[in-house]
Amino acid sequence: MSAGAMDFLPFTRPLIDEATIAGVVEVLRSGWITTGPEARRFEDALAARCDGRAVRVFNSGTAALEIGLQIAGVGPGDEVITTPLSWVGTANVVLARGARPVFVDIDPVTRNIDPAAIEAALTDATRVLMPVHLAGLPADLDAIYGMSARRGLRVLEDAAQAFGSRWHGRPIGSFGDLVAFSFHANKNLTTSEGGALVLPDPALAPLTEKLRLQGVVRSGEDGMEVDVLGGKSNITDIAARIGLGQLPQLDGFTARRRALAARYFEEWPDAPGCELPPRDPGGNSNWHMFQVVLPERIERAAFMRGMKEAGIGIGVHYPAMHLFSLYRALGYREGMFPHAERIGRRIVTLPLFPAMHDADVSRVCASARCVLESLS
Ligand SMILES: *Cc1c(COP(=O)(O)O)cnc(C)c1O
Numbered sequence: 001m002s003a004g005a006m007d008f009l010p011f012t013r014p015l016i017d018e019a020t021i022a023g024v025v026e027v028l029r030s031g032w033i034t035t036g037p038e039a040r041r042f043e044d045a046l047a048a049r050c051d052g053r054a055v056r057v058f059n060s061g062t063a064a065l066e067i068g069l070q071i072a073g074v075g076p077g078d079e080v081i082t083t084p085l086s087w088v089g090t091a092n093v094v095l096a097r098g099a100r101p102v103f104v105d106i107d108p109v110t111r112n113i114d115p116a117a118i119e120a121a122l123t124d125a126t127r128v129l130m131p132v133h134l135a136g137l138p139a140d141l142d143a144i145y146g147m148s149a150r151r152g153l154r155v156l157e158d159a160a161q162a163f164g165s166r167w168h169g170r171p172i173g174s175f176g177d178l179v180a181f182s183f184h185a186n187k188n189l190t191t192s193e194g195g196a197l198v199l200p201d202p203a204l205a206p207l208t209e210k211l212r213l214q215g216v217v218r219s220g221e222d223g224m225e226v227d228v229l230g231g232k233s234n235i236t237d238i239a240a241r242i243g244l245g246q247l248p249q250l251d252g253f254t255a256r257r258r259a260l261a262a263r264y265f266e267e268w269p270d271a272p273g274c275e276l277p278p279r280d281p282g283g284n285s286n287w288h289m290f291q292v293v294l295p296e297r298i299e300r301a302a303f304m305r306g307m308k309e310a311g312i313g314i315g316v317h318y319p320a321m322h323l324f325s326l327y328r329a330l331g332y333r334e335g336m337f338p339h340a341e342r343i344g345r346r347i348v349t350l351p352l353f354p355a356m357h358d359a360d361v362s363r364v365c366a367s368a369r370c371v372l373e374s375l376s
Pocket of ligand 1: 059060061062063086087089090132158160161182183184193194195
């Protein structure tokens with residue numbers, strides 16, 4: 001290989017092809033760059049991937065989650081059960097609605113919310129179950145939807161990382177209650193920034209549209225009415241055009257990610273105490289991330305420094321969020337969720353993105369072997 005072989009390898013990088021770039025240029029020249037025809041086309045294309053269910057798009061996954069909570073009627077006094085091992089946006093939107101995020105521990109193997117722990121945390125105030133499909137591996141949706149049906153609860157899937165993932169062969173988003181996706185730059189499908197909400201009933205679309213743009217409803221040539229407080233979370237046509245360019249490539253991206261993950265399983269050093277992700281024999285995951293939990297004896301920051309010196313970027317997704325000051329102020333403390341705390345302290349995200357070469361995986365594994373040995 002060329003000298004480029006030793007270029008810095010980030011943990012992820014978006015792949016935008018020339019046809020998509022040309023499409024964005026067309027939008028820029030069209031005279032209409034905010035929400036318009038491209039956004040509607042993107043919604044239709046997303047709906048087609050979600051078994052025809054109604055989908056509305058936003059300028060972030062966070063907006064999709066918060067509007068999902070509004071549609072579920074969540075407000076002050078309500079509880080939303082979720083996992084502490086996620087991006088902090090998952091719980092921040094619950095606080096933003098004036099409700100209480102109720103964290104429960106994870107399953108240490110899947111690293112997703114533990115359904116038995118959800119069951120134990122249900123109260124009369126529980127309104128919504130909010131599983132997160134961490135790294136693209138779906139949470140146990142059979143158990144979660146079973147519980148929601150028995151208890152009359154809503155489900156809002158934080159599927160920010162799970163576009164292209166499956167459950168019993170069905171695409172995430174093609175079934176269930178409310179499902180929120182993110183199209184942030186690091187996600188498997190990107191619009192640079194953006195998100196989408198799949199609705200369980202198309203009759204909810206008008207309310208969703210009001211909530212994303214100041215509550216405004218237009219009628220006739222000049223009519224305007226506002227009867228609900230909406231925010232400002234509409235997507236631009238520039239962003240939507242990126243998503244439209246990405247969509248036809250998604251299955252190829254997922255297949256490539258799956259192949260790279262398989263290579264990691266083959267080549268990752270047999271370091272004692274390192275915990276690999278589940279192998280996902282059912283092919284459910286979109287392999288948004290390949291994450292390893294380091295052994296106790298290895299200091300994570302030293303591992304990351306060593307890998308950086310070898311030209312390899314390592315991510316941390318995520319520290320357990322109940323230990324942030326904002327959440328400690330609600331009464332959360334160390335020791336409450338031991339699996340999430342332990343994994344949150346030791347988890348690392350290895351490079352994985354569709355443009356990566358097989359040789360990059362070999363390089364990551366060889367460097368990791370050296371760094372782990374030097375630190376042991
Ligand atoms: C990315 C992400 C979000 C937020 O999405 P944005 O588009 O960045 O607002 C929420 N939850 C999880 C699990 C995420 O990974």
